[in-house]
Amino acid sequence: MIELKNMSVNLGIFSAVRGVDLVIKPGDRIGVVGESGCGKSMLALSIMGMVPDALSTVGSLIVDGQELIDAPESTWTAHRARTMSMIFQEPMAALNPLRRIGDIVAEPLLVHDGLGKSAARARVIDLFTEVGIPQPELRLRQYPHELSGGQRQRVLIALALACNPRLLIADEPTTALDANVALRITDLLVELAQERNMALLFISHDLGAVSRATRDILVMYGGDIVERGTTQQVLQEPAHPYTQGLIAARPQISQTATRRKRLPTIAGSVPALINLPKGCRFSGRCPRELAKCASTRPRAVTTDQGSTVMCHLFEGGTAQ
Ligand SMILES: Nc1ncnc2c1ncn2[C@@H]1O[C@H](COP(=O)(O)OP(=O)(O)OP(=O)(O)O)[C@@H](O)[C@H]1O
Ligand SMILES: [Mg+2]
Numbered sequence: 544m545i546e547l548k549n550m551s552v553n554l555g556i557f558s559a560v561r562g563v564d565l566v567i568k569p570g571d572r573i574g575v576v577g578e579s580g581c582g583k584s585m586l587a588l589s590i591m592g593m594v595p596d597a598l599s600t601v602g603s604l605i606v607d608g609q610e611l612i613d614a615p616e617s618t619w620t621a622h623r624a625r626t627m628s629m630i631f632q633e634p635m636a637a638l639n640p641l642r643r644i645g646d647i648v649a650e651p652l653l654v655h656d657g658l659g660k661s662a663a664r665a666r667v668i669d670l671f672t673e674v675g676i677p678q679p680e681l682r683l684r685q686y687p688h689e690l691s692g693g694q695r696q697r698v699l700i701a702l703a704l705a706c707n708p709r710l711l712i713a714d715e716p717t718t719a720l721d722a723n724v725a726l727r728i729t730d731l732l733v734e735l736a737q738e739r740n741m742a743l744l745f746i747s748h749d750l751g752a753v754s755r756a757t758r759d760i761l762v763m764y765g766g767d768i769v770e771r772g773t774t775q776q777v778l779q780e781p782a783h784p785y786t787q788g789l790i791a792a793r794p795q796i797s798q799t800a801t802r803r804k805r806l807p808t809i810a811g812s813v814p815a816l817i818n819l820p821k822g823c824r825f826s827g828r829c830p831r832e833l834a835k836c837a838s839t840r841p842r843a844v845t846t847d848q849g850s851t852v853m854c855h856l857f858e859g860g861t862a863q
Contacts, residue, residue: 550602645683765824772850
């Protein structure tokens, strides 16, 4: 349904996302993890055709057989909301504080689906019910500030679902929420994906939430997908030194139960785009670095366990 081939997001000669191949089919639930700045949001925005003006998307993005890279804005507009829809990382930015939430969610129905006012209102009530907002008729008239963080996130989910997208991209949908609410929102996204046979791209720092919500996982570093496979395989037996570091740096259960935290980082930090090494982008921070890592980009290799790893340690077939 959606296929990315060798797709990159470039800022001049630097890439924030580098040569990604990805197929998204109905009902897929794919997690995207990696440290801050590794390109998760940029990957999501590129699928939506919404990368910031300074950057350019190259390669191929095919939706239902149609190439969207370099397609006119009108083609993108036709796909957004209907084919793919996104819950953005900054939730308050998507909710105009001066508008009632019922009007915010009705807007795509009026614009994209051409519904009349009362039909749109009825549909908003259905959507609010579907995402678990109690007393939807009353809630319609409220403003964003009158809602709790969890309820606001449900409104954003309703907004993203308004035109029945086939792919929902959720960029850090639970980061701003407390642990119990985060869990309920995660489960809601999974239920919605299953009920609607909708694909879900679930971006999160929270490996626990990703393991709960997704079947497959992409581990990103410096714009590369450095490891991918089933969520269970990759989280249980991480192959790439970067994935191993991410999992080792995971906060303890006692910490995650009380507070959503960014993962403590692996030694060093994600270098700015301009300083990224030419070869493996994790070289310089990698505990198992070989001489060629900094200069030669590793190929993606499939391990015996079925994960795909972009690391020179695996190029002989298995880890050395
Ligand atoms: N508007 C922009 N213009 C130029 N470069 C940008 C812009 N936004 C982000 N970048 C760069 O693109 C790279 C990827 O950023 P991105 O926002 O995708 O990271 P992320 O993985 O989503 O991080 P986080 O976990 O903090 O959300 C970073 O190097 C960042 O500096
Ligand atoms: Mg982001």
